[in-house]
Amino acid sequence: MSNSIxxxxxxxEVSLKASGDEPLLFALRNALDLKATHFGCGLEQCGACVVAIDGEARYSCTLPVSALGGANVTTPEALGDDPVGAALLDAFEQEQAGQCGYCISGILMSAYALLKAESRPGREAIVSALDKHLCRCGAHGSILRAVERAAASLGGGA
Known part of the structure; x- marks a missing residue:
């Protein structure tokens, strides 16, 4: 049975018809044609599917669309239109943070949620916010530097 959410x-504002247990990730990619959020493991283990929901980094692979009524969802596609997101995109480019790029959308969304909530995160807070992400390329050092750079450019200091 589908419901309008x-x-x-x-x-x-969006409204879509989806079955109550359809994961947000599938609705984003298939019904809404937003492809920046990736499917990784489907088990909340890798972080490739993270988006911001009401300012909080959340896994979209297991979150049912039915849980979203009235929520504010931000995906990687919107980062360039927001000062925090734009600072992150610039910093990730400057630091060459990422290699294959598969995990970066989820990492960016977790960093975005962190910087929206805390303008001056320390290294420990950044590491903690990104701990749920699996990056096999070994770009962790440049990713951490990029988040620190973005925070500094926004007037915060990591």
């Missing part, structure tokens, strides 16, 4: 997505 309404929520804000990247600043715009």
């Amino acid at each position: 309404s929520f804000r997505l990247n600043g715009s």
Whole structure:
């Protein structure tokens, strides 16, 4: 059975028909044609599917669309339109933070949620916020430097 679910997505109201247990990730990629959020493991183990929901980094691979009624969802597609997201994108480019790029969208969303909540995160807070992400390329050092750079550019200091 499908239900109509309404929520804000990247600043715009959306309404879609989805079965109650359909994961947000599938709705984003298939029904809404937003491809930046990736499927990794489907078990909340890798972080590739992380998006921001009401300012909090959340796994979209297991979160049912039915849980979103009225929520504010931000995906990687909207980062360039937000000062914090733009600072992160610039810093990730400057630090060359990432190699294959598969995990970066989820990492960016966790860093985005952190910097939206805390303007001056220390290294420990950044490490903690990104701990749920699996990056097999070994880009962790440049990823941490990129988040620190973004925080500093926004007036915070990591």
